[in-house]
Amino acid sequence: MPKMLKYILSISLLVTSINSFSQEKTEEEKKKIPFEPGIAVGLNVGTFITPFFEPERIGMEATGRIKFNRKWFAVGELGYENVSFNKESYNYDSNGSFLRLGIDYNIFKVEETGNNDNIILGFRYGFGVADYKSDRFTVTDGYWGDYLGSIGSGTSTAHWGEFVFGLRSEIFKNFYMGWSARFRLLALTNNTQQLEPYAIPGYGKNDNRTNVGFTYNLEYYLPLKKKK
Amino acid sequence: MQYIRKIKWLILIIAAGFYACDDNNFCLSNQHAIQATFYSLSSGSENDTTLTGIYIWGANREDSLIYDSLNISQLFLPTNLNTDSTIFIIKQSVLVNNQVRSDSDFVQFNYSRHLNHVSSECGMTFNLVLDTIIYTNNIIDSVSIGYANINYGEDAENVKIYIEY
Numbered sequence: 001m002p003k004m005l006k007y008i009l010s011i012s013l014l015v016t017s018i019n020s021f022s023q024e025k026t027e028e029e030k031k032k033i034p035f036e037p038g039i040a041v042g043l044n045v046g047t048f049i050t051p052f053f054e055p056e057r058i059g060m061e062a063t064g065r066i067k068f069n070r071k072w073f074a075v076g077e078l079g080y081e082n083v084s085f086n087k088e089s090y091n092y093d094s095n096g097s098f099l100r101l102g103i104d105y106n107i108f109k110v111e112e113t114g115n116n117d118n119i120i121l122g123f124r125y126g127f128g129v130a131d132y133k134s135d136r137f138t139v140t141d142g143y144w145g146d147y148l149g150s151i152g153s154g155t156s157t158a159h160w161g162e163f164v165f166g167l168r169s170e171i172f173k174n175f176y177m178g179w180s181a182r183f184r185l186l187a188l189t190n191n192t193q194q195l196e197p198y199a200i201p202g203y204g205k206n207d208n209r210t211n212v213g214f215t216y217n218l219e220y221y222l223p224l225k226k227k228k
Numbered sequence: 229m230q231y232i233r234k235i236k237w238l239i240l241i242i243a244a245g246f247y248a249c250d251d252n253n254f255c256l257s258n259q260h261a262i263q264a265t266f267y268s269l270s271s272g273s274e275n276d277t278t279l280t281g282i283y284i285w286g287a288n289r290e291d292s293l294i295y296d297s298l299n300i301s302q303l304f305l306p307t308n309l310n311t312d313s314t315i316f317i318i319k320q321s322v323l324v325n326n327q328v329r330s331d332s333d334f335v336q337f338n339y340s341r342h343l344n345h346v347s348s349e350c351g352m353t354f355n356l357v358l359d360t361i362i363y364t365n366n367i368i369d370s371v372s373i374g375y376a377n378i379n380y381g382e383d384a385e386n387v388k389i390y391i392e393y
Contacts, residue, residue: 089351137352139309140257143286143294147309147354149343198348207347 040065040176042219047079049216056085057199063217065104073104075122077215081201083132090137096130096156098202104164120180122164128201129157132193154193158200160186162213174221182213255350259380262337262358264303264387269369276301279367279391281322287315287334297321303389305337307378309354313338320367335371335389336362339378346380355379358386367391 044061051058061079068074077100084093102124108117131153139147166180186209191197197206204211268277284295284303294305294316308314319332339356346353356378361371369390378386 087351139260139351139353141260141306141309142258143289143292143306144308144310144314149352194343194345195352196345205348207349 036067036223036225037069038067038221038223038225040067040219040221042176042217044077044079044215044217046179046214046216047081056083058082059201061202061215063215063219065219067221070110071106073106073120073122074102075104075124076101077124077202079202081130081199083199085198088138089140090134092132092134092198094130094132094197094199096128096132096197096201098126098128098200100124100126100162100202102162102164104166116170116176118166118168118178120164120166120168120178122166122180124162124164124182126160126162126184126202127158128160128203129155130197130199130201131155132195132197134195137195151193151195154191154195156189156191156193156197156200158186158190158197158203158206159188160184160200160203166215168217168219170221174223176219176221177217178219179214179216182215184211184213185209186211255346256381258304258306260309260354260356260378261304261306262356262378262386263384264305264389265385266301266303267388267390269390274388274390277391279320281320283319283321285317287317290317307337307339307356309341312341318367331366333364333366333368335368337387338362344380353380361387365392 042063042065044063047059047061059079059081061077064076064078066074078098080095080097082095085091102122104118104120104122106118107121108119133153134151137149137151139149141147162182162184164180164182166178168176168178171177184203186200186203189196189200189206199205204213266277266279267274278299278301280299282295282298282300283293284305285293286306286308295303305314305316313336315334315336317332317334319330321328321330323329338359338361340359341354341356344353344355345351358373358376358378361373363371369392371390372388373386374388375384375386377384
């Protein structure tokens, strides 16, 4: 059932964004609008949806975007993630934050000036840090008896790169909605404890050196130059 | 707009697949057992062999047999994770001329334990490295370590037990 919900939600989000993206522009809207450099700030609302599917993970992510020209954007993403759960084999608590920096390239060939929709290819460098601990873990042994232990607080740092593909659409004047799919490659991790972190903030679950992620952003664009 | 319509369905399928992707890890149990094989040198060369009437239990665990009167060639001996050594008693009872003949040996495995975080789903286990083996020589002739590492998910013969005949 959660998987089905996940499908329904993801498809509905995508359809919404694509529909807004592919709306036909009226003749009036096709009036030429000069390029305006500016800054966009927003939130990844996907982080509010994640706890419905993974209740152990709670976080928030803000995004900032500087538009240099019609093609290139500098992007920064900053957030935090707390993880807490109590399983039969171990319990776990972590508090972490992350920063991603990178660039986006807009491959969408604008057919009419004033259309600010984007099809984005991008790259991010990601850095995450988390303090974490396990107050109780059990290694099951049916013959000699279980091993019971605990692991005190430790710190984990991680560096990764991610490739980005996404769509971004101006749904109202200066108000953007967009999603992106991310393919992440974990490059370096450093843990002060034997226990590896359950999840790396900003990267996702720590079971593999590769991971996929998804963002769904709402952004407000602040032009830096006033229109003449 | 034709261009966008073409990629719309492709993107929809790929991205929805990414988002709905689920982890389906499964966890293994009893991954800290020493794998041993009985060998005989009676023919002049090393051959694996099957012993009959074998009973094996851990020290002070006579009430809980690991092997109970079995004909076996391969052993899986669970290590005690609360200590750095585990002792097993290997007893053989066979009927010879209508009389039960029994012999037994103890084997002590010394090892170091290394806590291993398997995965977020499976939690922790120990990987072990065999150090030394101490044993008596009634049934057993000698014991050698073939592969010292006892690691989660690995299937390898760790120890060779050579018998007397």
